[in-house]
Amino acid sequence: MTSASAHVGQTLPEVATVVRSVIASRLPRACGGGRILVERDRGAFLVKCSLDGVPLLGGGDTAVEFRMDPADAEVWICDLRVAPSRRGRGIGRRLAQVVETAAYRLGARSVRLLPLHGTQAFWRALGYEPVDSPAHAHGKRVEPDTENGRNGG
Ligand SMILES: CC(C)(COP(=O)(O)OP(=O)(O)OC[C@H]1O[C@@H](n2cnc3c(N)ncnc32)[C@H](O)[C@@H]1OP(=O)(O)O)[C@@H](O)C(=O)NCCC(=O)NCCS
16 A cells, blocks of 8 residues: 655745755755755655756756655655766765655655766765665665654654
């Protein structure tokens, strides 16, 4: 049986508010130059966050893009990248945590992605493991945000 997803019925502004609040708590210093776009795309919410204030997912920026289908209790990370000059400082991990925390608060219970070639070790370090389907996908169950004692609400 498919469990009901709490983000059914949420609006674009509501999703954007949750994502902004999660970024403010997880990546406060990124907020100055960042851009967050939330769009409807074939019934799903498509969230695009750029943390460098440069064109979203253009070359060399630090950004994450994820998709939530209200019919599904699952979030897909479409893209996640850290500018080459900023890698190795935990920013990629924090970007993934932004998605996981926002996903949980919006009612999703797992995050999946197709790792780009050579990034499996990065995703494994973050707790993502191969899942049965689709082929080559990795996934992780999301839990309440326990940072600072919060419970994700
Ligand atoms: C993969 C990528 C996002 C990592 O970003 P980052 O900010 O350097 O990663 P972090 O510093 O947060 O690293 C988090 C953990 O992953 C590990 N890790 C990061 N990159 C790794 C790599 N290439 N291989 C193995 N482990 C890696 C780190 O050692 C760290 O583990 P630890 O906390 O246990 O020490 C970045 O290299 C990147 O943008 N690559 C190009 C785009 C890309 O391939 N994106 C993936 C889309 S699926």
